Amino acid sequence: MNPPKKRKSATMDETKRIDYVLVVRDENLEKIQLYLSNLNTLGLETEVVQGETVPVNFVKIIISNSALKHFSEVYDVGNEEINEGMSIYTEPIYTNPFKTPLSDTMPKANKEITDAERIVIVNMVLESTKYGAKDQEYGLTKLINRHIVDCAYPLHDGPANYNMVNTRSLLLRFWANFGYIHKEQPLDTIYRYFGHEIAFYFAWLEYFNLMLIPPSILGVLCFFVSIFYAFFVENFEIQEMCNSHHVILCPTCEEQAQCKYKKLSSYCSLSTWTVIFDNYFTLAFAVFMSFWAILFRTLWKRKENKLKLRWTTNIEDLDTEIRPVFEDRAVHTKRNKITGEIEPYTPRLVRVCRYSITIIACAFMLFIICLAMLTIVILQIMFARYCDSSNNYYLLVNSKWMTMVMGSTLQVIFIKLFSKISAPLSIKLTNMENPRTQQDFDKSVLYKRYLFSFCNNYIPLFYLAFIKGKMYSVPHASNFLNRDVCTPANCVVPLCIQLSFLLTLKALVGNICSLIYPYILKFLKRLFRVKEKVAKVIPQWEEEYGLFESSRYLLTTEFTEMIIKYGLVTFFVSAFPLTPLCALANNVLEARSDAYKLVALYRRPLPLRQAGIGAWNGVILSVTYLSTATNAFVIAFTSDIVPREVYKANTHGNSLNGFVRSTLTRYGTKDYSKYANLHERRDHCYFRGHYNPTGHPQQYDLNRTYWTELTFRFIAVMIFEKKKNILNKSTESAFSPHQKQKPCSPSACVPVPPSRCQEAVWARFEGPPLQSSIFESRKFDSGGIE
Known part of the structure; x- marks a missing residue:
């Protein structure tokens, strides 16, 4: 060696x-x-x-x-006065199999x-x-x-080497190490070395991973139970789809003479997967995830407040000083009405103009996202038409699968490329706005970056869930763009594929590439600079100069990806119950890869004093409420749960026999001139939709079944939202630290002193009771100290 x-x-x-x-x-x-x-x-x-x-x-x-x-x-x-009881540890190291030698580090001593x-x-x-x-x-x-x-x-306090004894080396060995992927993170050591912002980020990430364990287990159980249900309990829909050899579907490539009609039975495998991901168990799992999202936010708020006390962070510690760049660029001054000092300021008209430019730029970026998605849809339609008119049996049979995989791959590639543009653009737009304080600057960058990432990641999913196939009416009344139709079952399978690609191809491969990229870069530098002499002894300050720069918004990018993943877990979990498991696997890898980048690949970031995760709490709250509505609309309008129930109610046997056939409309090929140009001739074909069939006095008009299903779909959304509100109120009341008590007389309202057992439990887990001076300087709500 x-x-x-x-x-x-x-x-x-x-x-x-x-x-x-x-x-x-x-x-x-x-x-x-x-x-x-x-x-x-x-x-x-x-x-x-x-x-x-x-x-x-x-x-x-x-x-x-x-x-x-x-x-x-x-x-x-x-100079903070530390409450000694907040740092008491009674367990020795290694008693917990998930601990490391850094787990029992004290956060800080008094005035340390x-x-x-x-x-x-x-x-x-x-x-x-x-x-x-x-x-x-x-x-x-x-x-x-x-x-x-x-x-x-x-x-850094020393080189990143296992043989060295410094905090950086200890973090590299016991934290930024994939061999300790199953161990808990040394949050106190991270706080002492990197500061509040990074410590709170990894505390939130660890909490997110722990909270993902129950839904991951339930999601796997839901998946296997759905398989058993689809094959052995209620497989009428699969059997009907697979045995419908006489049902011929209308083609969507009628402009090509080689276009071929397809049998309904050719979608047998897609129908199987549709039933697996679209059943009553996924509905129950979606209800559970709505409760989980509310519980997630409530419990994180409590944990965050405990960490604020442990790490001596007050919410008043906000950066409200004037930015030096603002002073340089501000050409107008005025007297402060409170302090009486002359301060720089920006006139209202100038601010309106700057924010107008920002709005126009953001709208243009959203237009690019929609344009890219439309381009991918056009490519999918062209590829599907090529496959449907091909003489290759493999392309003809697997055209839907290949089209969905190709579209998801192209979408992931665009998402990765667009994120490289949107991240620096958010900073440039904020620099143009020139906010007064650093806090306003950071929030503006955060909101822009999340807005771009939200639209970049979710617009394709919303298109697949709520737009794809909905604009298609009848063959002769359709144009090129609305020919992007779903399978004869529904659009749940394309949505599942897009979700799985975002959670595997985008996240997993992205983490692997980010880890191997520095080594590839070093290899290329050595390859093209073979004759360059390298000093044998390199000073540490010069060695760290060659590392990647740690920008102020390095964690903003990472946090954005995590909140996007949180949205994927909660938005469309009703269509893909394995989403929590995929997110958990990626997050475990993400935590260690981010740790390794901070310790070994990047310069030491400047510690930022921050009370909790800041504005991200508001983003999480918005995502939590939006996720419930999204799941409700996916269940009501994307899946076939509501149409199945309506069909059962209208049949005497309360069975799904004939359900697939009821979702199709008979179409006469003589009513469309382009069908006459095809080499293969048919008298009639079928397409998905509730219309009056050919030969009806009001043929190809929406029938009564369509309006009945539409009514019950909206009813299902309202029921889901009502259940969510009940769960929200019950969760807040169950985990609120202050329960409503009956009124009492002044003499009876005497506080009961805690027993010795209660004091011991408090000291064991959270330290001794807080003094009255702390209570006087803080306000309380349902989530704890704010």
């Missing part, structure tokens, strides 16, 4: 740890001399060294202990400054230090925007 490659330590004189690194070119060194001098005056040590493998200069910055203590009090970072808070303090000093004579010439962000400083990044 070869010895590990030697690296220069991330310290000065092997005694002081480097906190921050600035990358500056030779021509800009003189421009930051005043900036470095001011940093030295404030108690920060600086040293400039030349790069050994890259033609740049590295400015190493260290904050002294006295300066760290002083600025922690100035910026109110790391963690590694993440140390970086936050240094960054605040760098952002407030002047580099010029003018009042507005200050801050590291302005130096980077003016291209005086190429980039700046905090340094």
Whole structure:
């Protein structure tokens, strides 16, 4: 075994740890001399060294202990009074099979400054230090925007090596390791090293994975029970479809002379899968998932509030300071009515114009998404016509399967390509808007990015669920675009295929590619730079300069993908009960791959002080309510559960015998001139729909069955929504920490002191009871501390 490659330590004189690194070119060194001098005056040590493998200069910055203590009090970072009971652990390590040696790490001691808070303090000093004579010439962000400083990044506490003893190496070994994929995540260590934002993200991801376990198990049971139900209990629909050799379907490729008629029995396999994914068990599973979504949000709110107390995070810790970029670009000023100070501002007319441009740009991007989906639909229609008119037996028999797989693959490819464009566009549009505070800037980027991802991922699914095949009327009244019809059963199978491709091809393959991409890039660099000399000893600050840049919105992209996956789990679970299992498998891989990227592949991100997951709570709430309506409409309008019940009610035997035939309409080929040009001649054919048949006085008009089913479909939606409201109220009342009590007299309303047993249980799990001063400074609602 070869010895590990030697690296220069991330310290000065092997005694002081480097906190921050600035990358500056030779021509800009003189421009930051005043900036470095001011940093030295404030108690920060600086040293400039030349790069050994890259033609740049590295400015190493260290904050002294006295300066760290002083600025922690100035910026109110790391001075929190810690309730000792919130960190009590009584279980030894390794008693739980899912624990790691990092599981029992204390969040922080009283008035302790963690590694993440140390970086936050240094960054605040760098952002407030002047580099010029003018009042507005200050801050590291302005130096980077003016291209005086190429980039700046905090340094890891050491190299990522299993043989090293530092927090980064421990996280690499016990967290960012696929061998520990079944272990719990060391959230306290993550909080101490990376800060609040990253810790809350992985806490939410871990909670999401744990909550996915029950629906994954029930989804698998629902799938196998549906198979048994389809083959052994009520297989009338499958038998009728497979034995209908005499029923001939109307072709959709009539413009080609080689177009062939198909028998209804050719869709036997599709009918089998339709019954498996469209039955009463999937309906019950959809009702369960509606309850699960409400429970998910309620329990996460409680867990988030407990983590806020544990990690000493208050909701008042919001970034409401004016952005330096806003000050640079704002040309108007006015006096603040409260403080009396002169502040920059943007006139209302300018803001309206900027937001109008943003709305137009977002509308144009949505138009591109719809145009791409329409293009894929046209390609599907053309490919289906080619298969239906082909003499190849394999293409003729499997045309529907091949068309659905091709369309889903093209859609996933477009989704991946569009996400590469929409992510930077959201930042550019927000820069053009120029919000006043960093909090407004971050929220604006978040909402734009999620809007693009929502439309990019869900518009094809909504098309398959609610539009595909609905515009098709009769053969002679149809045009090219509405020929994208469903199978003779329904559109549940195409929806299942699209969902499975989004959860496997897009998510799974995307994670694998993101992991192997850096190694492929390094291999190509070595391949084309064979003769380039590489230094044997590389300093850590220079080595991390070659890693991927950790942008401020790195986690916004990851969180967007997770919320999209949460929507996939809740929106269309009635059509594909295996969605929770696929999402769980992808999320487990996602958690470790994201951890590995943060620890080994990316520069250390700047810790952000954030109270919980912030605006994502509102997004989750919106998705939760929208998911119930979506499932209700999928059950009512996409599946055949309602038509089956209507058919049973209209038959004397309460059976499904003849149900498939009742969904078809007889059509006379003589009524369509293009059918006469086909080589194969037929007197009549059938198409899916409830119309009056040929020869009827009102032929090809919607019949009474159509209106009856439509009425009961809307009734089914209202019943589903009513059940959801009942479940929502019961869930909130069951998990509310404050139950309604009967009124009592003032003398009788005396608080009962907790028993010793209650105090021990509280100390064991959550620490001792909170003091009255904490209660006085916070408000409570049904979800806990807000």
